[in-house]
Amino acid sequence: MASSWAISHAGSRGLLARANGRRLAVAVAAKRNVHKAPPNNKPRVARLELDNERLYTDAAYLPPPGAGPITLVKAPGGGRAILATANIAPGEVVMVSSPVAFQTAPVGTDLRPEQLLQALDAAQLSDAGSHRISLLYDGTVGSTSQVVPLDQFFNAEAHVKKAAAKAKAAAKGFGAKPVAAREPALATCRGFGDKQADSSVSQPPSADTIMQGGAAAPGRSTVANSNSRRLEAVVKFNAYGHEHRDLAACEARQEDDSAYVGLWPEYALLNHSCAPNTSATLVGDRLVIRASRAIERGSDVTVSYLQEMAMTPAQRRRQYLSGAYGFTCMCNRCKLEDSQPEAVKQRVQSIHETVSSQEWQARTQAAYSSKDARLLRQMQEDAKALTDALEKDMDEAKVGPEVQPWLRASAYSAYFLQALGSDVGKKDQLAVPRSLLPYVAIVAPASDVHLLLTLEVLLRAAEQAKDSKETESATRACILAATLRYGNMSQGLLTKILDAIIKRDSYMGIFTVARPASRSTAAAATSEAVSKAAAA
Incomplete structure (x- = not known):
């Protein structure tokens, strides 16, 4: 990465000192107020607290699995859902999940669920791991029909031992009630209510079926001896992975980055939403799930299965989710788009299809790679023509101002290209990345793109506005954005996390894209700005 873009550790600490000292302290105090013990006439709410300083600095530390104020319930219309049993503040830990299977590969590798299945076939799982797998959704209606306490997931080992002891006592005639032939089935509820059940997939076997071990050591089970077709379905519907880890967490913990795929049963229980209220961060082999928005008591706790397709129209999102997970999404965002006038919906879809076409992709790549002013200007004008048409359609249809940002988020690719064309090859403009932030923040808070855009706005503000309200804002x-993703942090850890992100090539919210040469004067201007902030 060009040194002109970098902010030194001391410099970034200076830039954030005032905001940390005043506003972060207020945020931390407010968060602490959320965790104050309730009045004596109300039960105390269990919260899951993590040592963030250790979590993001000690590579040997793995947080224990656990759940915050959530519960698993039967959802209206079928399936199940994770609900909040108390108000959950933004940035608060919802759960920590450990994997029953986890595989890594060099960065950029497209690891697929099938590869995880191969690893599972050759592995020996603990009885607790087998039990957790036995409770997951496999594409059948039956696998979503029963609800069990979350404790059966997070404390599976104790549950399995207790069940085994009970069965042994019953076999000896000690008066214990006979144990049912199979454990209640539990599903991930991926798209409950619109599940496309596959009758060719067998019904969930009991934990004992999956835990058949043959010659396996006591307390272990050979996955290959389980129902292989069901296991294949479980992995297909519940595996989660990405082409790279959380880059800031890796840098802070001094871990190597990698592509990964894994099976985290508790995480798999979270239903999908195209505008989720949680985000997941991989730390070691643990998924740490935090609230990315305020979650009210009784609300669904959701996650997005979309990743890069989060900023696309409802039709494209549903097409992907139906093919990958077998359900038609009816989240609030999808229903909001459904309720819009037909002309507006068709315009959003048309914009996506146009920008996604091979012709547009080739033109965009040529314009950005060459930095040719004529090509960039043409790209900007063409993209602006698309966004102007959408704005006109929304005005004519009298779409409310509270709905418009959601529609722009679904047509994000055009707004992004318009911003890109107006930015590349020119002196950095503060308004350009800031114009994209509302659409990302409303759909994908705490995402990579959200955090990268806020950081880019901060860098540009420090360079241009220096010690001003723009920089403070x-x-x-x-x-x-950093707190939503990583939780409350000390000033030192916050600086370390942001420095780790700055070290990576990124531009306009996208990792691995080289920053433009126009940032050649950024370092000097930023140093001056942070010096003034530190002095203040």
Whole structure:
């Protein structure tokens, strides 16, 4: 990465010092107020607290699995859902899940669920791991029909031992009630209510079926001896992976980055939403799930299965989810788009199809790679023509201002290209990345793109506005995005996390894209700005 873009550790600490000292302290105090013991006439709410300083600095530390104020319930219309049993504050830990299977590969490798299945076939799982797998959704209606306490997941080993002891006592005639032939089935509820059940997939076997071990050592089970077709379905519907880990967490913990795929049973229980209220961060082999928005008591706790397709129209999102997970999404965002006038919906879809076409992709790549002013100007004008048409359609249809950002988020690719064309090859403009932030924050808070855009706005504000309200506002927005993703942090850890992100090539919210040469004067201007902030 060009040194002109970098902010030194001391420099970034100076930039954030004032905002941390004033506003982050207020945020931390407010968060602590959320965790105050309730009045004596109300039960105390169990919260899952993590040592963030250790979590992001000690590579040997893995947080224990556990759940915050959530419960698993039967959802209206069928299936199940994870609900909040108390108000959950933004940035608060919802759960920590450990994998029953986990595989890594060099960065950029497209690891597929099938590869995880091969690893499972050759592995020996603990009885607890087998029990957790036995409770997951496999594509059948039967696998979503029963609800068990979350304790059976997070404390599976104790549950299995207790069940085994009970069965042994019953066999000896000690008066214990006979144990049912199979454990209640539990599903991931991926798209409950619109599940496309596959009758060719067998019904969930009991934990004992999956735990058949043959010659396996006591307390272990050979996965190959389980129902292989069901296991294949479980992995297909519940595996989760990415082409790279959380880059800031890796840098802070001094871990190597890698592609990964794994099976985290508790995480798999979370239903999908195209505008989720949680985000997941991989730390070691643990998935740490935090609230990315305020979650009210009784609300669904959701996650997105979309990743890169989060900023696409409802039709494209549903097409992907139906093919990958077998359900038609009816989340609030999808229903909001469904309720819009037909002309507006068709415009959003048309924009996506146009920008996604091979012709547009080739033109965009040529314009950005060459930095040719004529090509960039043409790209900007063409993209602006698309966004202007959408704006006109929304005005004519009298789409409310509270709905418009959601529609722009679904047509994000055009707004992004318009911003890109107006930015590349020119002196960095603060308004360009800031114009994209509302659409990302409303759909994917705490995502990579959200955090990268807030950081880019902060860097540009420090360079241009220096010690001003613009810099203070940008600092607050960046701290908020980092807190949503990583939780409350000390000033030192916050600086370390942001420095780790700055070290990676990124531009306009996208990792691995080289920053433009126009940032050649950024370092000097930023140093001056942070010096003034530190002095203040």
